[in-house]
Each structure stands twice: as C-alpha cells, then as structure tokens.
Amino acid sequence: MSDEIEIDTDDLERRMDGAIASLRNDFASLRTGRASASMLDPVSIDAYGADTPINQVGTINVPEPRMLTLSIWDKALVGKVDKAIRSSGLGLNPVVDGTLIRLPIPELNEERRRELVKVAGQYSESAKVAVRNVRRDGMDMVKKAKSAGLSEDDAKFYSDEIQAMTDATIKKIDQALESKQEEIMQV
The missing domain is CATH 3.30.1360.40 (Gyrase A; domain 2)
Known part of the structure; x- marks a missing residue:
C-alpha cells in the first residue's frame, strides 16, 4: 500500500460503533415492562x-x-x-x-408492545442510515485518494474493507433489533 496516501479506516469504524452505541441508548429508553x-x-x-x-x-x-x-x-x-x-x-x-x-413497572398490553416494536424498528433504521452515511464518506475518501494518486489495487482494498465494516455493523444492528423485539414481545 502507498505510504503517503492512506484512508483512516479506524475513524470510520469508530463512527460506525458510535451509531450502534446510540442505537443501544435509544433501545434502553424503550419501556419493555422490565425495570431498567x-x-x-x-x-x-x-x-x-x-x-x-x-x-x-x-x-x-x-x-x-x-x-x-x-x-x-x-x-x-x-x-x-x-x-x-x-x-x-x-x-x-x-x-x-x-x-x-x-x-x-406495570404490564404492557399487546397493542402497546406492537407500537414499541415499530419504534424499535425506526431506531434501528436510523442507525443503519447513519452507518450508510459513514460508508459513503469512506467511499468518497477512497475516490479522492484515487484521484490524488492511490493505486487501483489499494483503492479496491480500502473499498472492500469499508464495505466489510459496513456489512458487519449492519448485521450487529439487525441482531440488536431482533433481541430488542423479543424482549418487548416477551410477556
């Protein structure tokens, strides 16, 4: 890889982890019938x-x-x-x-549980949008670096790495949503 041109993938990963942390914070505020x-x-x-x-x-x-x-x-x-x-x-x-x-903490009725599941889904979708925005920023950095002299192979390497980080983070968001939905619907 080129010594003078490098993409800061650690910063992108930190921003994606921030989206997950924000999602967990949003999920914690949802009342599920369990004390928190x-x-x-x-x-x-x-x-x-x-x-x-x-x-x-x-x-x-x-x-x-x-x-x-x-x-x-x-x-x-x-x-x-x-x-x-x-x-x-x-x-x-x-x-x-x-x-x-x-x-x-009072019991939640079925209708309220379904509403909370929808809200949890909205929170997870917002987190996914944030992760996609970080991915877009990373891909823009790769394009700029490529026009500044980054080799084709290095550009492909960074693009693949950014996409892999995005896929892994989206998977974590989906798992967190699934877990939260089960918690909400648990009677």
Missing part, C-alpha cells in the same frame, strides 16, 4: 436551585425485574422526586416509604 435504571434518565427535578437529573439526587436500584427503587439522599427532595416521576409521562406510579421510592 435508564428509564428514569429523562426525569429531572429542581433541586438546590438547578435542574438536576434524578440519578444525581438518589441511588437507583433494580431489586426485581418489574420494580425500581430510588433511595433519595435528601429527605426534603422526596416530594419533588415523587411529583416529577408522576408528571414525567412514563406511566409509573411511585410508592413513597420515607426516603425510599418504589416504582412498580
């Missing part, structure tokens, strides 16, 4: 004069698959946390016991 500490990530309260995420005012635990507990460090914030969770639109009904808040 990340379910409370969008909830914040006004604590000490600043908008504060709930995970910074207490400890979130998952003692059983359909229960979250939130141990609030400052007793004065318990009411605010309770109110924030109720008004968050997550469909959770907190049970306050001193500084401990229990959050039972």
Whole structure:
C-alpha cells in the first residue's frame, strides 16, 4: 500500500460503533415492562436551585425485574422526586416509604408492545442510515485518494474493507433489533 496516501479506516469504524452505541441508548429508553435504571434518565427535578437529573439526587436500584427503587439522599427532595416521576409521562406510579421510592413497572398490553416494536424498528433504521452515511464518506475518501494518486489495487482494498465494516455493523444492528423485539414481545 502507498505510504503517503492512506484512508483512516479506524475513524470510520469508530463512527460506525458510535451509531450502534446510540442505537443501544435509544433501545434502553424503550419501556419493555422490565425495570431498567435508564428509564428514569429523562426525569429531572429542581433541586438546590438547578435542574438536576434524578440519578444525581438518589441511588437507583433494580431489586426485581418489574420494580425500581430510588433511595433519595435528601429527605426534603422526596416530594419533588415523587411529583416529577408522576408528571414525567412514563406511566409509573411511585410508592413513597420515607426516603425510599418504589416504582412498580406495570404490564404492557399487546397493542402497546406492537407500537414499541415499530419504534424499535425506526431506531434501528436510523442507525443503519447513519452507518450508510459513514460508508459513503469512506467511499468518497477512497475516490479522492484515487484521484490524488492511490493505486487501483489499494483503492479496491480500502473499498472492500469499508464495505466489510459496513456489512458487519449492519448485521450487529439487525441482531440488536431482533433481541430488542423479543424482549418487548416477551410477556
């Protein structure tokens, strides 16, 4: 391979891995009827004069698959946390016991499960689009390098490598989607 002209495949791979990480983060926010500490990530309260995420005012635990507990460090914030969770639109009904808040996770009905599967599909499609955009950027780099003197063999090598990375990443996205769909539809 040419010493002076090289395509940064590590950067492309890092960007594709970023798309998968973003997809997993999106999937974590989908409520599947199972408890997950990340379910409370969008909830914040006004604590000490600043908008504060709930995970910074207490400890979130998952003692059983359909229960979250939130141990609030400052007793004065318990009411605010309770109110924030109720008004968050997550469909959770907190049970306050001193500084401990229990959050039972209700069962999902069949219709809501199907909607969540569609949303998961949209998330995975967005991730695939992001990966294809990274692939396009990589192929554009190969074309520019080729016009700057990259040999035909090297250009073919880089193109094949970028395509292989893309295929592997798309496969990972499909596997993550399949896994999430099974989790959502599990009763």
